[in-house]
Amino acid sequence: GAGVSQSPSNKVTEKGKDVELRCDPISGHTALYWYRQSLGQGLEFLIYFQGNSAPDKSGLPSDRFSAERTGGSVSTLTIQRTQQEDSAVYLCASSLAAGVYNEQFFGPGTRLTVL
Amino acid sequence: AQSVTQPDIHITVSEGASLELRCNYSYGATPYLFWYVQSPGQGLQLLLKYFSGDTLVQGIKGFEAEFKRSQSSFNLRKPSVHWSDAAEYFCAVSEQGQGFSFIFGKGTRLLVKP
Numbered sequence: 193g194a195g196v197s198q199s200p201s202n203k204v205t206e207k208g209k210d211v212e213l214r215c216d217p218i219s220g221h222t223a224l225y226w227y228r229q230s231l232g233q234g235l236e237f238l239i240y241f242q243g244n245s246a247p248d249k250s251g252l253p254s255d256r257f258s259a260e261r262t263g264g265s266v267s268t269l270t271i272q273r274t275q276q277e278d279s280a281v282y283l284c285a286s287s288l289a290a291g292v293y294n295e296q297f298f299g300p301g302t303r304l305t306v307l
Numbered sequence: 308a309q310s311v312t313q314p315d316i317h318i319t320v321s322e323g324a325s326l327e328l329r330c331n332y333s334y335g336a337t338p339y340l341f342w343y344v345q346s347p348g349q350g351l352q353l354l355l356k357y358f359s360g361d362t363l364v365q366g367i368k369g370f371e372a373e374f375k376r377s378q379s380s381f382n383l384r385k386p387s388v389h390w391s392d393a394a395e396y397f398c399a400v401s402e403q404g405q406g407f408s409f410i411f412g413k414g415t416r417l418l419v420k421p
Contacts, residue, residue, distance in 0.1 A: 299350055
């Protein structure tokens with residue numbers, strides 16, 4: 193079946209603009225995760241959803257970042273008033289359910305460049 | 308707080324040689340440990356994981372890892388490296404209790420010489 197898909201694959205934006213990144217999980221997966229991969233910083237866990245709810249939003253880097261998931265499927269990560277330090281690859285993953293025992297399957301990522 | 312350290316940013320090995328990638332973690336309880344591989348232009352793929360039991364775990368693509376509690380380590384090994392193993396490797400630790408978190412190391416880039 194289809195894997196995790198993310199769109200767009202690349203996004204170039206100007207500083208101060210808002211961007212929306214989309215993640216389409218594997219069908220039937222109730223858990224969805226967002227990560228940020230920055231040069232020299234490795235992979236940073238941002239937020240996860242079980243169904244439509246995000247139990248812990250403390251991993252989001254600032255209040256300019258928000259994420260939502262509706263219908264238990266597609267999720268959107270929104271970054272408002274983008275800054276150059278937001279430039280990174282944003283990865284999404286999904287699993288059957290949230291938790292360590294369920295393998296996460298990763299999408300190809302969205303490369304965000306803020307000029 | 309949890310942390311994961313991968314001391315080697317880059318490692319170069321010759322094709323056919325053995326490989327060991329180091330991973331050290333800091334965690335109070337028994338950790339859940341993972342190794343992922345990220346090949347150029349591809350997403351992250353799970354190689355293997357450790358939850359409990361036998362401290363030597365086998366994964367895909369001929370990789371194995373050994374959990375050593377006394378050394379807080381979870382090193383990844385392969386007896387004979389293939390050119391297709393060139394990629395970036397990430398160690399990760401997770402906890403599950405009140406919430407859920409997943410901490411990755413900064414990765415080790417493996418280069419394979421012919």
